[in-house]
Amino acid sequence: MKVLVPVKRVIDYNVKVRVKADGTGVDLANVKMSMNPFDEIAVEEAIRLKEAGKAEEVIAVSIGVKQAQETLRTALAMGADRAILVVAADDVHTDIEPLAVAKILAKVAEEEGAGLVVCGKQAIDNDLNATGQMMAALLGWAQATNANTLDVDGDNAVVAREVDGGLQTIKVKLPAIVTTDLRLNEPRYASLPNIMKAKKKPLDEKTPADYGVDASPRLEVVKTSEPGSREAGEMVGSVDELVAKLKEKGVV
Template structure:
């Protein structure tokens, strides 16, 4: 079986337990003085990469990658404490704003080629922009097969079998290496980074690069016109019987 060299992209996002607030100019979500952590779907990806190694598969290297401000090194250290072997951080100037999914996919494409990866495991989406696009775009750029929203992953004799949930049941996909896999919540339960592993992570290699060193076109293609809170939901209304429900639905134009 071919040796597995895994790339796991991770992202620093507002912690899932924090309620996002729109900034005063209604142009973005307020991030100043807000708790951040690793994107939950990326935690699943790191965990799955480590579990593949624990299943005695020939995983020779797990590279955790992030592109973001200087503080993003924190999530890389968490990934290393969870079991990744190395980290790579492309430092992004906060003043330039968030990278778009296509830009991230292009960065990942370059890392895949330079680091000779044959498996990419990434979260299906990040909980800040919820784009759910990067994995699919990366597979397109690499011309690799893809399996999205994985709830189970098996690899045997260079064949990858991915189970994912779909409307009405589950779907099983099979493809040959190399492959791009995006993870869903039912895939696993990420481990906590223990104190000994956190200390060991400080000694693991973490390389920092600039955007200029990557030499990738990251020009903006999207423009955010306005960000606003969703409208408050109106309270429901009780009806006495089926006829009353039908009458009310007609009043609302639903029938």
């Protein structure tokens, strides 16, 4: 079984995000970029399935700018077998929208004959949490979101997923889409020998046109701004005074 793992190049989670002075977007000049943490967990899980003998090949895919090659090399160094880069933008500030990403990934999954797609539940740059679900709808495959544990049992995937009340265990028929939560695993560090080996692993470069997909943006970002500063709290002497203050501010 082939396992497809989409990965995204994002601002490193340790970096404080800065907005451009003119409000046209996020400042990416001299900013450290890395693999989306949820995708890193997905790569690790796919590699573990291969090590357990439940997958034959792990294919990493990224859709974006040419610089995403670095992200794919990281996935290859972790243990992915090969990678596909779909160059869908020239400007690093261009974020490919989830529907376009899902359409491309669906085509890649069909072309590669993937039996399972393991992807991060969301990217930390836009937090949309939509690509995996859209891909499942386009392919007509089963989906299991917010995975806390994942196991492949014959033609099925058994997933414990995080819900409001705790954990819900479901069994879905393969092929399927599984989106990962933070507690699924602890991603491994790529060793220096594996980083060197990753440079020799195959990395194919494609375009959206190769899959018959138009990745042109359909949304326009009007303005980007910093979150508002938090207001100072107020001390109250009683519950009645608290309720009165909340009513005054229109909270209740």
